[in-house]
Amino acid sequence: GAVVSQHPSWVICKSGTSVKIECRSLDFQATTMFWYRQFPKQSLMLMATSNEGSKATYEQGVEKDKFLINHASLTLSTLTVTSAHPEDSSFYICSARALSGSSYNEQFFGPGTRLTVL
Amino acid sequence: DAKTTQPTSMDCAEGRAANLPCNHSTISGNEYVYWYRQIHSQGPQYIIHGLKNNETNEMASLIITEDRKSSTLILPHATLRDTAVYYCIVRVNSGNTPLVFGKGTRLSVIA
Numbered sequence: 001g002a003v004v005s006q007h008p009s010w011v012i013c014k015s016g017t018s019v020k021i022e023c024r025s026l027d028f029q030a031t032t033m034f035w036y037r038q039f040p041k042q043s044l045m046l047m048a049t050s051n052e053g054s055k056a057t058y059e060q061g062v063e064k065d066k067f068l069i070n071h072a073s074l075t076l077s078t079l080t081v082t083s084a085h086p087e088d089s090s091f092y093i094c095s096a097r098a099l100s101g102s103s104y105n106e107q108f109f110g111p112g113t114r115l116t117v118l
Numbered sequence: 119d120a121k122t123t124q125p126t127s128m129d130c131a132e133g134r135a136a137n138l139p140c141n142h143s144t145i146s147g148n149e150y151v152y153w154y155r156q157i158h159s160q161g162p163q164y165i166i167h168g169l170k171n172n173e174t175n176e177m178a179s180l181i182i183t184e185d186r187k188s189s190t191l192i193l194p195h196a197t198l199r200d201t202a203v204y205y206c207i208v209r210v211n212s213g214n215t216p217l218v219f220g221k222g223t224r225l226s227v228i229a
Contacts, residue, residue, distance in 0.1 A: 004161075034216045043205075044162065044219040051214065093161050095217070107217050109154075109161035 002028045004096050006110035013084055014118055021079045021113045023094030029074040030096035034107070035067075038091040050077050074099065084117045091115075121145065122206045127224040130200075136193040138223050140206030143187040150211045151182060153191045155202040156222070162205065165191065169211075196227045 003026040013019050023033060031052050036044040048064075050056040050071040058064045066088075068080040077096075081088055093112045123141040130136040142151065150169050154162040166173055166180045168189075173180045179192040193200055205222040209215055 006161075032214050036219075043221050044156075046216050046218060049214055049216055091159070095161075097214075106164065108164065111161045112159070114159070 002026075002096075002098055002106070002108045004094065004108045004110040006092075006094055006113050008113060009111060010114040010116075012116045012118065015085050016083055018080055018082045019084055019115060021081075021092055021094070021115075023077045023079070023096070023110055025075045025096040025098075025108070028096075028108075029099040031074060031099050032097045033071055033077040034095040034097075035069060035077075035079050036093045036095065038093060038112075044093060047079075081115065084115070086117045089115055089117045121208050121218075122220050124204070124206055124220065124223045126221065127226070129226050129228055130193075130196045132198060132227055132229050133195055136196040136200065136225060136227070138191040138193075138204050138206075138225065139188065140191070141188045142206070142208050145186050145208050146210070148210050148212075149208045151180065151186075151189050152207045152209060152217065153178070153180065154205045154207065154217070154219075155200075156205070157199075157202045162219075165204075196225075198227050198229060201225060201227045 005024045007022045033050050035047045038044045047062045048056045048058045050069045052071050056069040071077040094110045097107050152167040153165040156162045168180045182189045203222040203224050
């Protein structure tokens with residue numbers, strides 16, 4: 001199956017700093033990428049949908065100025081958590097939809113990034 | 119909101135078949151049934167999907183009822199590595215519609 005990578009796999013930062021998480025589709029192109037977050041013992045919650053070359057669409061309750069999403073190419077999307085606070089500590093997971101090939105329109109997930117804000 | 123209902127948890131003996139049910143009584147004609155699983159602290163893994171016919175791949179089988187209001191994921195010979203949370207999701211297979219996750223079923227495979 002198609003591979004999606006995330007970097008870093010985990011990060012610890014101080015309150016007030018910004019953290020950037022990268023999401024890459026390694027062997028396929030993706031016009032659409034999705035960002036989810038998951039709190040302990042809870043399900044994945046969709047944060048935003050990003051399309052290459054255009055602004056992301058955020059879900060209700062997700063602050064677009066706090067969670068900056070850039071989808072600059074067909075294989076890379078970044079999520080920047082600005083001025084992070086302890087309540088932003090979570091497991092952030094990206095997902096990419098295949099543009100073509102045998103996996104056309106399927107949604108593949110990265111391994112996740114665990115963010116801990118002190 | 120998730121459009122599916124799954125049991126919160128299930129146990130299965132190692133080597134036996136695991137049958138995970140899912141209700142999706144409000145499914146639309148153009149919505150597919152998808153199954154993903156998430157092993158602890160990892161990203162979700164695609165298992166299988168279908169529209170109305172039963173499907174089988176190397177991981178599992180998907181049985182969809184004729185009225186499409188429910189389905190069952192079957193892991194034919196469960197192993198300890200199949201312990202995970204299993205998510206049943208319905209979604210149209212076009213456009214930018216994302217997968218929306220419900221609470222899933224926590225499957226514990228017991229030795």
